[in-house]
Amino acid sequence: MTKYDVIFIGSGHSCNHGGIMLAMSGKKVAFVEMGKIGGTCTNYGCDAKILLDGPFEYLDGLKRYEGLCVESDVKIDWTRLMSYKKQTLGVFDPILEKLFSDMGVDVIRGRGRIKDAHTVEVDGTAYETEYIVIGTGQRNAQLQIPGKEFTHGSSHFLDLDEMPDSIIFIGAGIISMEFASMALALGKKVQFFEFAPRALMAYPQEYVKKLVEKMESQGAVFHFNEAVASVEKEGSQYKVTSQNGVFATADYVLDATGRVANFEDLGLEELGIKASRKGIEVDDHMRTSVSNIFASGDVVDKTIPKLTPTAEYESNYIAAQILGILDAPIVYPVIPNLVFTLPRIGQVGVSLDDAKASPDAYKVVNIPWGVQNDWVNNHETDTDVNLIFDKKGYLVGAAIYGSEAGTWLDYLTLVIDKKMTAADLRGMIMSFPTQTYMLWSALLPHLKMM
Numbered sequence: 001m002t003k004y005d006v007i008f009i010g011s012g013h014s015c016n017h018g019g020i021m022l023a024m025s026g027k028k029v030a031f032v033e034m035g036k037i038g039g040t041c042t043n044y045g046c047d048a049k050i051l052l053d054g055p056f057e058y059l060d061g062l063k064r065y066e067g068l069c070v071e072s073d074v075k076i077d078w079t080r081l082m083s084y085k086k087q088t089l090g091v092f093d094p095i096l097e098k099l100f101s102d103m104g105v106d107v108i109r110g111r112g113r114i115k116d117a118h119t120v121e122v123d124g125t126a127y128e129t130e131y132i133v134i135g136t137g138q139r140n141a142q143l144q145i146p147g148k149e150f151t152h153g154s155s156h157f158l159d160l161d162e163m164p165d166s167i168i169f170i171g172a173g174i175i176s177m178e179f180a181s182m183a184l185a186l187g188k189k190v191q192f193f194e195f196a197p198r199a200l201m202a203y204p205q206e207y208v209k210k211l212v213e214k215m216e217s218q219g220a221v222f223h224f225n226e227a228v229a230s231v232e233k234e235g236s237q238y239k240v241t242s243q244n245g246v247f248a249t250a251d252y253v254l255d256a257t258g259r260v261a262n263f264e265d266l267g268l269e270e271l272g273i274k275a276s277r278k279g280i281e282v283d284d285h286m287r288t289s290v291s292n293i294f295a296s297g298d299v300v301d302k303t304i305p306k307l308t309p310t311a312e313y314e315s316n317y318i319a320a321q322i323l324g325i326l327d328a329p330i331v332y333p334v335i336p337n338l339v340f341t342l343p344r345i346g347q348v349g350v351s352l353d354d355a356k357a358s359p360d361a362y363k364v365v366n367i368p369w370g371v372q373n374d375w376v377n378n379h380e381t382d383t384d385v386n387l388i389f390d391k392k393g394y395l396v397g398a399a400i401y402g403s404e405a406g407t408w409l410d411y412l413t414l415v416i417d418k419k420m421t422a423a424d425l426r427g428m429i430m431s432f433p434t435q436t437y438m439l440w441s442a443l444l445p446h447l448k449m450m
């Protein structure tokens, strides 16, 4: 029997970064994968979504100049876009398998199950190992309601060869709002049933309101405070009904009501490792109650956001521990959150809603960016930025509404994380005229001097 130093169950971002670090440091490593190599982000999540979003971003930008100087009749052909997506991402699985094995990692295909603290079984074959890392991720939390068989999850939507003419989104969270932005840009009929009083509950209220109004102007209908109770088939359509009796019909129903951990059938109960739909319980070293078994990424029960960069961070942290490079508890740096709607909404650090509720602790500087910087802003007049400073003048948070939010958020994350002062920024030279230069100028007067 091959004896491994570390077996990862999963091959997504919660596993592969740390796994490669370990293999390159001379450890004998294997990834056990029952689906596509690379996991959700690579095959059915971030990468698929951002590839499809590409032309929509440009179309949204071009539309801003309509009536000003652009006569636009640009249309996106979803079917051809999807075929481009399938061609591009379809080759990732074999490429990654080769890449990993070239780096010294064995890829074992099949469902992994922990037999005892030092044995992983894959479809009946046992593999011995010193350490185990569980990185089995999450799946759609499909509502258990009558007619659930008529609903689809995010992976199905990201593989649709034809965009349906009408769609009901159950939930107005991150996945629904991102997907609906594309459907609306194609002129499709979109409705939402959302249990909460508003969309994107974790994001700044005023920005979500702006986004919802934009989507409504494109024809979207939002039913807030409506929990879905059933889905029925009516001819070629589907009827969605809420607990209050509000109903609507559409060609397609997407259930995006959150995600649950893949913790079942891993042999955890026999080992006394605690887990629930929220995830596997770990200590501040990412260890389960069995000290040589770690959990990483989306499958962990944690309060920090379940994202690709946080999964990557944890996998590197676990690898460093196994290598004996560090022994301190895990400490997360500031984590940016970005919704890829049209336009984006992003925030990092202290949230805008919290900062506004605590004026004694924070100074909020609003910049009506789109109005002030229209000349450098690609005519995106409704862009808005809020910068949040603590009483010493350090930047501690930021919230952004605009198509460039991602780039700016990463830049501001650096300023927050490194506790940069005005003197630090003045010691740097930025390119000009760029939006990041304007952000740099906007920060200077409010930041701690030195």
Ligand SMILES: Cc1cc2nc3c(=O)[nH]c(=O)nc-3n(C[C@H](O)[C@H](O)[C@H](O)COP(=O)(O)OP(=O)(O)OC[C@H]3O[C@@H](n4cnc5c(N)ncnc54)[C@H](O)[C@@H]3O)c2cc1C
Residues within 6 Å of the ligand: 009, 010, 011, 012, 013, 014, 015, 032, 033, 034, 035, 036, 037, 038, 039, 040, 041, 042, 044, 045, 046, 049, 110, 111, 112, 113, 135, 136, 137, 138, 154, 155, 175, 262, 266, 296, 297, 298, 299, 306, 307, 308, 309, 311, 340
């Ligand atoms: C539609 C969508 C869009 C997203 N967009 C973004 C985004 O824009 N930005 C962002 O940061 N995050 C995004 N995410 C979240 C991101 O995809 C996850 O945070 C990330 O993939 C987590 O990585 P992971 O390795 O923990 O889990 P996963 O990537 O889910 O990997 C888990 C792997 O384990 C395998 N597995 C499970 N059980 C077993 C078993 N018993 N044996 C063997 N293999 C097993 C699965 O097949 C899977 O490949 C998105 C998610 C979705 C669904």
Ligand SMILES: NC(=O)c1ccc[n+]([C@@H]2O[C@H](COP(=O)([O-])OP(=O)(O)OC[C@H]3O[C@@H](n4cnc5c(N)ncnc54)[C@H](O)[C@@H]3O)[C@@H](O)[C@H]2O)c1
Residues within 6 Å of the ligand: 143, 170, 171, 172, 173, 174, 175, 176, 178, 193, 194, 195, 196, 199, 200, 201, 226, 227, 228, 256, 257, 258, 259, 305, 306, 307, 338, 339, 340
């Ligand atoms: N840009 C990104 O970072 C990104 C993008 C996509 C996905 N993700 C990942 O996926 C997760 C988001 O997944 P999601 O959008 O499914 O979850 P979510 O938690 O963002 O949204 C789910 C929504 O469904 C609503 N809901 C729950 N039960 C309902 C019911 N019975 N009827 C009507 N509404 C109901 C909730 O109130 C909530 O607003 C993120 O936490 C992240 O892990 C991240």
